[in-house]
Amino acid sequence: MDKVETLVIGAGVVGLAIGAELSQSQNVLVIEQNTHFGEHTSSRNSEVIHAGIYYPKNSLKASLCVQGKAHLYKHCQAFHVPVKPIGKVLIAQNHDEAEKLEAIRLQALNNGVDDLVWLSKQSQPNYAPDLNLCAALYSPSTGIIDSHQLMCSFITQIQQNQSLYVANTRFVKAVPDENGFVVYLSCNGEEMQLHCKNLINTAGLFAQDIAHHIEGINHALIPELRYCRGQYFTYQGKHPFKHLIYPVPEQHGLGIHATLDMANQLKFGPDTEFIDSLNYQTDATQKAKFVSAIKRYWPYLDETKLHCDYAGIRPKLTLSGQQDFVIQTELQHGITGLVNLFGIESPGLTASMAIAKHVKNAMQT
Ligand SMILES: Cc1cc2nc3c(=O)[nH]c(=O)nc-3n(C[C@H](O)[C@H](O)[C@H](O)COP(=O)(O)OP(=O)(O)OC[C@H]3O[C@@H](n4cnc5c(N)ncnc54)[C@H](O)[C@@H]3O)c2cc1C
Numbered sequence: 001m002d003k004v005e006t007l008v009i010g011a012g013v014v015g016l017a018i019g020a021e022l023s024q025s026q027n028v029l030v031i032e033q034n035t036h037f038g039e040h041t042s043s044r045n046s047e048v049i050h051a052g053i054y055y056p057k058n059s060l061k062a063s064l065c066v067q068g069k070a071h072l073y074k075h076c077q078a079f080h081v082p083v084k085p086i087g088k089v090l091i092a093q094n095h096d097e098a099e100k101l102e103a104i105r106l107q108a109l110n111n112g113v114d115d116l117v118w119l120s121k122q123s124q125p126n127y128a129p130d131l132n133l134c135a136a137l138y139s140p141s142t143g144i145i146d147s148h149q150l151m152c153s154f155i156t157q158i159q160q161n162q163s164l165y166v167a168n169t170r171f172v173k174a175v176p177d178e179n180g181f182v183v184y185l186s187c188n189g190e191e192m193q194l195h196c197k198n199l200i201n202t203a204g205l206f207a208q209d210i211a212h213h214i215e216g217i218n219h220a221l222i223p224e225l226r227y228c229r230g231q232y233f234t235y236q237g238k239h240p241f242k243h244l245i246y247p248v249p250e251q252h253g254l255g256i257h258a259t260l261d262m263a264n265q266l267k268f269g270p271d272t273e274f275i276d277s278l279n280y281q282t283d284a285t286q287k288a289k290f291v292s293a294i295k296r297y298w299p300y301l302d303e304t305k306l307h308c309d310y311a312g313i314r315p316k317l318t319l320s321g322q323q324d325f326v327i328q329t330e331l332q333h334g335i336t337g338l339v340n341l342f343g344i345e346s347p348g349l350t351a352s353m354a355i356a357k358h359v360k361n362a363m364q365t
Contacts, residue, residue, distance in 0.1 A: 001182070001193055001194060001195050002192075002194040002195070003194065003195045003196070004027055004028070004029045004194060004195070004196050005026040005027040005028065005196065005197050005198065006022055006026055006027070006028045006029070006196060006197065006198040006199075006200065007028075007029050007031065007181075007183055007194070007196040007198070007199050007200070008022075008028060008029070008030040008031070008200045008202060009031060009171045009199070009200065009201050009202060009203050009210055010030075010031075010032065010033075010201070010202045010203035010204060010206070010207075011030050011031070011032035011037035011038065011151075011155075011165060011167070012037070012038055012040060012041060012042035012151075012202070012204050013038060013042040013147060013150060013151055013154075013348070013349050013352045014042075014202045014204070014341065014344055014348055014352050014355055014356075015030055015032075015200070015202040015203075016030060016037060016038075016151050016154035016155060016158070016165070016352075017154055017352035017353050017355065017356040018030075018200055018202060018355070018356040018359050018360075019154065019158045019163065019165065020153075020154040020157035020158050020161075020356065021353070021356035021357060021359075021360055022163075022200075022356070022359075022360060023157065023158050023161035023162075023163035024161055026163075027162070027163055028158065028161075028163040028164070029163065029164045029165075029166065029194075029196075030158060030163075030164070030165045030166070031166055031169040031170075031171060031185065032165070032166070032167045032168075032169065033168070033169065033170040033171070033206075034167065034168070035167055035168055036167060037151055037155065037165070037167065038147070038148065038151045040204050040205055040313075041204050041205065041312055041313065041314075041315070041344075041345075041348070042147060042151065042204075042349065043147065043148065044280065044310060044311065044312030044313070045147065045312050045346070045349055046232075046259045046267075046269075046270065046346075047144050047145055047146070047147050047259075047261060047262075047349070048088075048142065048143070048144055048145075048244065048259055048349075048350070049069055049072055049073070049083070049085075049141075049142060049143040049144065049145050049349075049350050050065055050069065050142060050346070050347040050350045051065075051066075051069065051088075051108070051113050051115075051116075051139045051141045051142045052065035052066035052069060052108070052111050052112070052113050052347070052350075053090075053104060053107065053108040053111070053113055053116070053139060054104060054107060054108075054249060054254075055107075055111060055324075055347075056107075056322060056324075057107070057110040057111060059322075059324045060324050060325040060327065060358070061324055061325055061347060061351070062110075062111040063111075063354075064325065064347075064351035064354040064355055064358060065111075065347040065350050065351045065354070066111055066112050066113060067351075067354035067357075068347070068350045068351035068352060068353050068354035068355070069141060069350050071353035071354055071357075072145065072150075072350060072352075072353055073085070073143070075150075075153070075353060076145065076150070079153035079156070079157075080153075081145065081146060081149045081150050081153050082145070082146040082149055082262050083143055083144070083145045083146070084143055084144050084145075084262065085140070085141065085142070085143035086142075086143055086144060086242065086243055086244065086260065087127075087138060087139060087140045087141075087142055087143075087243045087244070088138075088139045088142040088243055088244035088245070088246055089119070089127050089128045089136050089137070089138055089139075089243050089244070089245050089246070090104065090136065090137040090138075090139065090246045090247075090248070091128060091131060091133040091135075091136045091245060091246070091247055091248075091297055092133065092134055092135040092136070092248060093132055093133055093134060093247075093296065093297060094134060095134070097134075097135075097247075097248045098134060098135040100248045101135060101136075101137050101248065104137070104248075104249075105118075105137055108139075113139075113141070115139070115140050115141055116137050116138065116139050117137070117138050117140075118135065118136070118137055118138075119135075119136040119137070119138050124136050127242075127243055128241075128243070128245060129240040129241070130240050130298060130299075130300050131245065131297050131298055132296065132297050132298075132299060133297065138243075142244060144244075144259070144260060144261065144262060145349070146262050147349055150349075150352075166187075168187065168188045169185055169186070169187045169188075170185065170186045170187075171183065171184075171185060171203070171210055171213070172184040172185060172186055172191075172213065173213040173214070173215070174199055174213065174214045174215065175215045176214075176215060176216050176335060176336075176338075177195075179195070179197060180195060180196050180197035180198065180199070180336075180337050181195070181196050181197075181199050181214075181337065181338075182194075182195055183195070183196055183199065196337075197337055198337040198338075198339070198363060199214070199337060199338050199339070200339045200341075200359065201214070201338070201339065201340045201341060202341045202344070204315055204344060205225070205227070205278060205313060205315050207225075207315070207340060207341060207342050207344075208222050208223070208224075208225045208342065210340075211340050211342075214335070214338065216335060217333060217335065217338075218333060218334075221328065221332060221333050222340075222342075223317040223326060223342050223343065224317060224318075225315060225316075225317070225342075226274055226315075226316040226317065226318065226319055227274065227275050227276070227277065227278060227279075227313050227314075227315075227316070228272055228273065228274050228275075228313065228314040228316045228345075229270075229272075229273045229274075229275050229279075229280075229311050229312070229313050229314075230269060230270025230271060230272060230273075230311060230312050230313070230314060231269055231270055231271050231273070231282055231283065231286060231308070231309075231310075231311040232267050232268065232269035232270055232309045232310055232311070233267065233268045233269060233286075233287065233290045233306050233307060233308055233309060234265060234266070234267045234268075234306070234307050234309040235265075235266040235267065235268065235301075235305050235306055236265075236305050236306075236307060237302065237305040239266045241258060241260065241266060244257065244258060244259050244260065245257060245258040245297070245298075246258075247293075247296070247297055250272070254346075255293070256268055256269055256270075256271055256289075256290055256293040256294060257269075258294075258298070267309060268290055268293075268294055268306070269290070270311070270312060271286065271289065271290070272314075274316070274319060275313075278313060280310070280311050280312075280313065281311070282308045282309070282310060282311050283308070284308040286308070287303075287306065287308065290306065291303045291306065294306075314345040314346070315342070315343055315344065315345055316343065316345065317342060317343040323343055323345075324343070325341070325342075325343055325344055325348070325351075325355070326340075326341070326342040326343050327339065327340070327341050327342075327355070327358065327359065327362065328340040328341075328342070329362045329363070337363075339359055339362065339363065341355070341359075
């Protein structure tokens with residue numbers, strides 16, 4: 001039977017970041033069920049490098065986002081991954097919202113994000129032209145990134161470190177033995193087995209399903225999975241924005257905000273909708289909702305230029321309230337060598353490299 005020290009299940013940005021990190025000191029195999037890496041959440045997001053503003057103090061999201069942001073900017077420079085630290089403007093449209101922004105500023109400070117600045121009345125039109133607003137905060141360390149190139153750079157690292165990434169290889173089940181796990185795989189439709197000492201489950205929207213196929217796991221420790229779709233509408237035309245524009249956040253997401261991609265295309269979203277199954281179908285009937293949310297802060301929106309584009313799905317663990325990343329090691333589930341990652345929603349792209357270092361440290365303790 002083939003042997004590998006560590007098997008990573010899932011080649012999204014998090015699995016690949018973990019593969020790149022671990023391959024510096026051990027022999028790693030990253031497997032992906034699809035023909036291409038990153039076809040699920042890692043290619044269906046906003047591609048924003050988040051500053052780490054909103055998350056509760058001492059949460060994994062807060063610490064790993066702030067650390068991950070710093071690692072990413074450095075990594076992008078070293079590996080020539082396209083990135084633009086274009087900053088974002090958080091806008092308030094009335095006094096109540098301005099108070100919420102102040103609470104957000106203090107939360108950010110708690111998380112170590114100390115670079116948020118209030119924009120003066122004079123500078124507001126420069127940073128946030130044509131917008132209805134009464135107050136605005138600017139976050140200079142927020143940026144955008146080419147997530148596909150980022151994933152390519154992780155694969156390059158994995159290969160340079162003599163480890164492997166293979167596509168068309170699906171995890172079927174794992175059975176623990178005295179030295180690790182016997183893992184059953186389906187490679188291009190053919191069944192095979194291999195042995196690994198460590199098993200990292202970073203399968204995103206499939207992580208719960210994978211966990212249910214690891215023998216000996218306590219099923220009560222596997223959190224429920226709730227699909228929460230976020231849909232985007234693209235604006236096909238000229239626009240006045242140089243920075244990302246975010247209204248005050250909502251309960252399950254950041255509100256219908258405006259982001260730019262590396263080609264300066266403007267898009268709005270994602271919205272939030274809980275759905276019953278894994279379905280990336282977009283729903284053009286949501287346009288009226290988008291138009292009304294956008295016009296609240298950008299009254300000049302030409303709605304004929306707004307087109308339904310794509311959707312991503314957040315791996316939520318609950319239908320309400322805040323949730324943190326869940327990273328379970330032997331300490332939680334009692335199985336040596338197994339790491340399960342659940343609920344890696346936003347800011348998982350920003351945090352990917354910090355999650356990788358966190359997993360590496362957790363495996364050593
Ligand atoms: C709408 C939306 C917007 C977002 N915006 C941002 C943002 O702007 N900034 C940010 O930081 N984060 C953002 N995120 C979060 C970020 O995209 C995710 O946290 C990140 O992409 C998760 O990566 P992953 O590797 O955990 O999961 P995935 O990308 O889903 O990868 C998991 C992989 O596992 C594979 N897999 C599953 N089952 C098996 C199996 N049996 N065998 C082998 N392989 C398997 C899948 O095919 C998949 O490729 C956003 C998320 C959403 C939904």
